[in-house]
Amino acid sequence: MPKRGKNYQEARKLIDRATLYDVEEAIDLAVQSSKAKFDETVEIHVKLGVDSRHADQQVRGAIVLPHGTGKSRKVLVFAKGEKLKEAEAGGADYAGGEELADKIKNENWFDFDVVVATPDMMGTVGKLGKILGPKGLMPNPKSGTVTMDVERAIKEIKAGKVEYRLDKTNIIHCPLGKVSFGKEKLDENLKALMEAIIKAKPAAAKGQYLKSVTIATTMGPGVKINPQKIG
Numbered sequence: 251m252p253k254r255g256k257n258y259q260e261a262r263k264l265i266d267r268a269t270l271y272d273v274e275e276a277i278d279l280a281v282q283s284s285k286a287k288f289d290e291t292v293e294i295h296v297k298l299g300v301d302s303r304h305a306d307q308q309v310r311g312a313i314v315l316p317h318g319t320g321k322s323r324k325v326l327v328f329a330k331g332e333k334l335k336e337a338e339a340g341g342a343d344y345a346g347g348e349e350l351a352d353k354i355k356n357e358n359w360f361d362f363d364v365v366v367a368t369p370d371m372m373g374t375v376g377k378l379g380k381i382l383g384p385k386g387l388m389p390n391p392k393s394g395t396v397t398m399d400v401e402r403a404i405k406e407i408k409a410g411k412v413e414y415r416l417d418k419t420n421i422i423h424c425p426l427g428k429v430s431f432g433k434e435k436l437d438e439n440l441k442a443l444m445e446a447i448i449k450a451k452p453a454a455a456k457g458q459y460l461k462s463v464t465i466a467t468t469m470g471p472g473v474k475i476n477p478q479k480i481g
Contacts, residue, residue, distance in 0.1 A: 270476035276465055277436050283470040284429045290467040291320070292426045292436055296447060297461040302416040306454040309422065310415040312393040313446040317435040318410025320428035325404050326350065326362035328371040328389075333400055337366075340401035341408060347371065351378055360385070366395045366403045386415075414447060420461075422447065429467060440465070444480050 264283050271279065277292075284290045300307040327337035327345040337345040344350060344362060351374050353359045365382060367375045367389040375382070375389060382388040389395040393413040397403050414422045426439045444463075451459050460477035 265471055265473055267474075270474050272479050273440060273475055274433065274437060276473045276475045277433050277440065279473045280465050280467055280470060281429055281433060281436070283473070284467045286467070286469045289320070289428045289430045290469060291428060292431075292465060292467055294422075294424050294426050294440060294443065295462075295464045295466070295472070296422045296424075296444075297463075298416065298420050298422065298447075298455075299458045299461050300416070300420055300452060300455045302418065302420050304454065307452045308416065309447065309450050309452065310390070310392050310413070311446060311450050312395075312411055312413045313443060314406050314409055314411045315427070315439045316442050317427055317431060317439055319412060319425045320410075320431060321425070323363040323407055324361065325407050326365050327400055327404065328365070328367040328375050329400055330368075330371065333368050333398065337400045337404065340404045342366075342400070342404055348374055351375070354378055354381060360387075362387075364395065364407050365389050366397070366400055366407070368398055368400060369396055372396060386413075412443070414443065414450075426465065448480075 265279055280292055298309060300309060302308060324343040327342040328347060328350065329337050329345060330347050334345055355378065365375070365387050372389070379388060394403055394406065412424050414424050416422060424443060426443065427436050448459070460480060463475040463477050463480060464472040465475065466472040
């Protein structure tokens with residue numbers, strides 16, 4: 251295991267690994283433990299009591315955080331005709347069709363953070379599944395990125411919409427904002443996100459749903475939250 255730097259070691263002293271903290275205290279400690287010279291992102295990691303290998307236990311969705319994420323995101327829209335004009339007028343960073351698909355496929359181009367597509371363009375986008383899928387960039391109706399209302403989709407993404415989804419180890423990883431947001435805004439973002447995740451609990455999920463909840467800054471140590479104090 252690589253040796254951690256001095257700042258990390260100092261931050262580590264603030265946090266008791268064995269303690270499950272209340273939400274407000276955990277956020278306070280995460281912010282206090284931010285020692286980097288840049289405005290670190292505060293992230294949340296939620297392990298769920300589900301099995302993502304089963305389709306009826308998938309947890310996936312999207313939410314516009316009350317205070318956004320503090321990060322500007324570039325949006326690529328696959329559309330044609332009037333919807334292409336709507337995307338361009340609505341603030342898409344890139345909008346087009348086959349030519350953009352070819353650029354991704356042939357030039358390994360990824361100068362964007364989110365992909366939105368109208369349903370009639372999914373034939374084109376589907377061919378990029380093996381490229382976009384592993385990067386978490388494939389549009390999906392559940393996250394609102396396959397839609398005819400492209401203007402609204404762009405607006406929400408720019409306002410701080412985040413997608414939550416399980417990884418292979420049944421953990422959801424999501425940004426909550428920046429350290430500079432302060433405790434109150436981070437607390438509101440966390441509660442909004444956790445409310446959405448709890449509402450998305452699959453009917454097939456048995457036993458304890460929230461297994462563990464941890465928050466951490468980009469360079470800082472994890473702070474464990476008591477799952478029973480959430481929701």
